[in-house]
Amino acid sequence: MKEYDVVVIGSGAGAIIVEQALSQGLKTAMVDKGPLGGTCLNVGCIPSKLLIFPADRVVEIQEAEKLGIHAEIKGIDFPSIMERMRKIVGKSQDHIREGIKFTEELDFYEEEASFVEDYTLEVGKEKIKGRKIFVVSGARPLIPAIKGIEDSDYLTNESILDLTQKPSSLIIIGGGYVAAEFGHFFAAMGTKVTILQRAERLVRSEEPEISERLKKKMEKRMDIFTHTEALEIVKGEKEYRVITEDKKTGKKKEFSAEKILVAAGRKSNADLLKVENTGVEVDQRGYIKVNDFFETSKENIWAFGDAIGKKMFRHSANREANVVWHNSMHGDKNRVDYDKIPHAVFSSPQIASVGLREEEARKSFDVLVGKAMYSEVAKGEAMMDDGNFAKIIIEKKSGRLLGFHIIGPYAPILIQEVINAMASTGTVMPIISGMHIHPALSEVIQTTLQNLQ
Numbered sequence: 001m002k003e004y005d006v007v008v009i010g011s012g013a014g015a016i017i018v019e020q021a022l023s024q025g026l027k028t029a030m031v032d033k034g035p036l037g038g039t040c041l042n043v044g045c046i047p048s049k050l051l052i053f054p055a056d057r058v059v060e061i062q063e064a065e066k067l068g069i070h071a072e073i074k075g076i077d078f079p080s081i082m083e084r085m086r087k088i089v090g091k092s093q094d095h096i097r098e099g100i101k102f103t104e105e106l107d108f109y110e111e112e113a114s115f116v117e118d119y120t121l122e123v124g125k126e127k128i129k130g131r132k133i134f135v136v137s138g139a140r141p142l143i144p145a146i147k148g149i150e151d152s153d154y155l156t157n158e159s160i161l162d163l164t165q166k167p168s169s170l171i172i173i174g175g176g177y178v179a180a181e182f183g184h185f186f187a188a189m190g191t192k193v194t195i196l197q198r199a200e201r202l203v204r205s206e207e208p209e210i211s212e213r214l215k216k217k218m219e220k221r222m223d224i225f226t227h228t229e230a231l232e233i234v235k236g237e238k239e240y241r242v243i244t245e246d247k248k249t250g251k252k253k254e255f256s257a258e259k260i261l262v263a264a265g266r267k268s269n270a271d272l273l274k275v276e277n278t279g280v281e282v283d284q285r286g287y288i289k290v291n292d293f294f295e296t297s298k299e300n301i302w303a304f305g306d307a308i309g310k311k312m313f314r315h316s317a318n319r320e321a322n323v324v325w326h327n328s329m330h331g332d333k334n335r336v337d338y339d340k341i342p343h344a345v346f347s348s349p350q351i352a353s354v355g356l357r358e359e360e361a362r363k364s365f366d367v368l369v370g371k372a373m374y375s376e377v378a379k380g381e382a383m384m385d386d387g388n389f390a391k392i393i394i395e396k397k398s399g400r401l402l403g404f405h406i407i408g409p410y411a412p413i414l415i416q417e418v419i420n421a422m423a424s425t426g427t428v429m430p431i432i433s434g435m436h437i438h439p440a441l442s443e444v445i446q447t448t449l450q451n452l453q
Contacts, residue, residue: 001120001128002126003027003128003129003130003131004026004028004107004130005021005026005027005028005130005131005132006021006026006027006028006029006131006133007028007031007128007129007132007133008031008134008136009134009135009136009273010031010032010137010305011030011032011036011037012038012041012136012305012317013136013314013318014134014136014321015030015096017134017136017324018030018106020325022105022106028105028107029107029108029109030107030109031109031111031113031121032108033110033111033113034110035093036097036100037092037096038138039138040314041089041092042089043157043158043161044157044314045314046088047089048157048182048185048346049346050089051081051082052181052346054188055185055348056348058188059188059221059348066386067384076189078165078166079164082161082164083164085161086161109124111123111124112124113273114272114273114277115273115274115277115278116274116277117277118278118298119131119133119278119300132300132302132328133300133301133302134301134302134303134304134324134328135273135275135296135302135303135304135307136303136304136305136307136317137269137270137273138268138269138305138306139267139269139309140158140267141156141157141158141263141264141267142264142267143156143264144230144264146173146230146231146232146233147231147232147233148232148233148234148235149262151235152233152240154233154260154261155260155261156261156262157261157263160261166186166189166190166191167186167191167257167259168192169192169193169239169256169258169259170192170257170259170260170261171194171240171255171257172193172195172196172260172261173196173230173260173261173263173264174195174196174262174263174265175195175196175197175198175201175224175263176203176204176205176263177203177345177347179197179261180203180214180218181346181347182263183195183218183224184218184346184347184348187218187221187222188348192257193222193223194223194255194257195223195225196225196228197224197225197226197227197228198228198229198247200226200227201215201226202218202226203345203351206345206351206353206357206405207353207358207405209389209391210351210391210407213349213387213388213389213407214349216387217348218347227246227247227248228245228246229245229247230242230243230244231243231244231252233260238258239257239258240256240258240259241256242254242256242257242260266306266309266312267286268282268286268287268306270282270287270288270303271286275288278298278301279298279301280297280301283309285309287307287308287309288303288307288308290303290304290308292335293323293327293334294324295327302324302328304321304324305320305321310338313341315341315342316336319341320336323335339355339356339402340354340355340419340422341354346412349388349409349411350406350408350409350410351406352406353403353404353406354404354415354419354422355393355402355403355404355422356403357393357405358391358393360403361403365396365402366396367393367394367396368393368453369391369392369393369394369453370448370449370450370451370453371389371390371391371451372389372391372444372447372450372451373385373388373389374388374408374409374441374444375387376444376447377439378438379443383409385408385409388406388408389406389408389444390405390406390408390414390444390445391403391405391406392404392418392448392452394428398427399427399429400426401421401427401428404448414441414444417431428449431445431446
């Protein structure tokens with residue numbers, strides 16, 4: 001049995017730990033059954049954005065008429081768009097594999113692994129042991145207990161990337177980020193899309209008015225039903241029937257489509273690793289329990305990324321990786337401030353958020369809230385924007401930035417100014433003191449401060 005100073009399970013953000021360990025001259029092993037690069041590269045943010053970029057162009061053309069531009073789309077090469085995405089992802093995988101190949105100091109196990117005893121993993125037919133172990137094993141699609149689902153050839157955010165032909169119709173079970181983004185993409189491609197969301201709102205983790213705005217805009221291109229729970233899937237000759245129940249009225253309704261995408265959440269891969277065999281505890285949802293320093297219930301085993309179920313974004317996992325490595329090597333321990341971790345939804349319109357929602361902020365702080373419509377600034381007026389906005393939440397006395405939320409074009413870019421302000425002084429002063437180009441859309445950020453109340 002081989003023994004290592006460091007064993008890293010996962011080749012996504014876990015690669016950061018591997019690089020750090022090798023730079024310290026530590027005997028290191030990386031374990032990942034693949035695909036190389038983790039969720040983000042292979043079945044998450046990278047492939048989905050490669051698909052969404054052309055979808056954005058389609059929507060721009062469709063909405064150009066309000067600007068006096070009469071354009072039409074003569075055709076969409078769906079197979080080509082999908083193949084381009086797969087080629088780019090494959091090229092990145094090859095690049096990672098080449099890097100591993102030429103890193104002689106690293107032992108790479110491209111096998112399924114599970115813990116068999118304390119600090120010991122069975123990897124394929126071998127056993128390996130680590131003095132320090134970092135679990136960065138990610139998560140997978142959560143498949144809800146819907147009658148008939150196992151007999152249906154349903155799609156997930158992973159398998160949908162293998163499509164070569166555009167489905168004529170698609171039912172999406174779920175109403176979170178994955179549903180919003182793939183709903184946008186397939187509707188732009190010409191698929192008839194129906195979203196079934198059991199919760200009361202689309203993307204319910206966003207501000208209520210952002211959820212409302214997104215639903216209003218997306219409903220122009222697809223059907224969206226909230227408070228709607230999928231009870232049963234029935235396979236027909238050419239289509240699937242989904243039998244649902246309205247959670248408010250109890251009324252049953254049926255929907256039909258060629259394909260079904262299940263986008264009902266995520267599940268930690270901790271169970272596949274059998275982490276209990278090495279004394280690592282999980283919570284009721286199956287995510288690995290960690291303290292503020294990412295230490296598990298077992299000494300010298302750390303966990304971060306999607307496996308712990310906190311902020312399930314690659315940029316947050318990258319930040320966690322650096323903090324975890326520091327904590328594993330030094331007596332003084334650092335934390336991650338999750339209130340300052342931003343995120344974006346690449347729907348149409350786009351969403352970007354950082355910090356607390358208004359309801360959360362009011363529970364602990366005396367706040368001021370400001371909202372600015374895109375149309376309040378010259379660039380937004382030029383765009384003939386019809387209702388997108390930015391919203392700021394600050395602590396009244398100190399001017400401390402508590403939250404910022406945007407829905408509209410370029411939201412993930414616009415919010416960066418706020419993220420940087422949070423990371424520097426933590427107050428609105430960098431936004432106030434910084435000069436904003438006129439007439440640029442970034443003026444909408446400044447205008448939220450003028451509308452505080």
